[in-house]
Amino acid sequence: MSGIGPVEGPGGRTPSVNTPLLPGRWSHRWEVRRAALSARGRWAVKVATAALAAVAVVGLGHALRTPEPVPDPGPWPAQVTYIAYESGRPQPQPAAGSGVFGFVVSVRDGSPVTILGVTPSFEGLGAEIGPSTPLTVKQGTTRHITIKMIVHKCSGLPLDVDLPVLDVTLRNTRAIQNQSFIFGGGYPRDLSAFLHRICRPTSTSSPSAP
Incomplete structure (x- = not known):
């Protein structure tokens, strides 16, 4: 029998063209998770960079700090x-x-x-x-x-x-x-x-x- 028409599923139901199949659902979930992981990674990198910058600023402040004068012990x-x-x-x-x-x-x-x-x-x-x-x-x-x-x-x-x-x-x-x-x-x-x-x-x- 030949002809063009929708393919019937089990029980005579016709699947919707907008309903993703099972492999497509897993792929979609993985893309969402990967995007979330990428966002967390970027956030972690930003936090680490900010921490390193803060440490560098503190270290530079210590290096540039004027040393406290040493008391004069007086003459021998x-x-x-x-x-x-x-x-x-x-x-x-x-x-x-x-x-x-x-x-x-x-x-x-x-x-x-x-x-x-x-x-x-x-x-x-x-x-x-x-x-x-x-x-x-x-x-x-x-x-x-x-x-x-x-x-x-x-x-x-x-x-x-x-x-x-x-x-x-x-x-x-x-x-x-x-x-x-x-x-x-x-x-x-x-x-x-x-x-x-x-x-x-x-x-x-x-x-x-x-």
């Missing part, structure tokens, strides 16, 4: 402490085997400086400072001190001193320093006279048995 104690010998100032009568020498200490700048100890550079010679340590000298002030030299052993002591050295331990709010002070002028002469008086030029024994 040895830079502002001055010690000079007072040759013309009368000193107390020393005990046997010792000699007393006068000095003046001043601090020119910074925080107060504390003298923690004084040590002669010669082996066999000891020193005691007065007033006793620790002795603090404030900025812009001057202190008169005495250093009592004590001969423990004459052997090896240079009786004729050229440029004697005193090792002084200083402390302020910045640091503790050991500073060597070299004295000229009348101190080498007076120290040499003291050593000659105690030890005598030919002595090689202790002060108690010259």
Whole structure:
């Protein structure tokens, strides 16, 4: 039998031309889902890009931020402490085997400086400072001190001193320093006279048995 007409389905029903078949429905759903996934992906990319941009801005802000100023610790104690010998100032009568020498200490700048100890550079010679340590000298002030030299052993002591050295331990709010002070002028002469008086030029024994 030949002819042109609509194709009848089961039961004699004629399918509508606008009704999609089953494979077409799955294809349509997949396109909708893919579009939704594409939109989510674009949104995720936008969020990630915005987050990276925010991190970059914060990092740039930290990099361009002016660093906070570091507090000035002040000068080193040895830079502002001055010690000079007072040759013309009368000193107390020393005990046997010792000699007393006068000095003046001043601090020119910074925080107060504390003298923690004084040590002669010669082996066999000891020193005691007065007033006793620790002795603090404030900025812009001057202190008169005495250093009592004590001969423990004459052997090896240079009786004729050229440029004697005193090792002084200083402390302020910045640091503790050991500073060597070299004295000229009348101190080498007076120290040499003291050593000659105690030890005598030919002595090689202790002060108690010259």
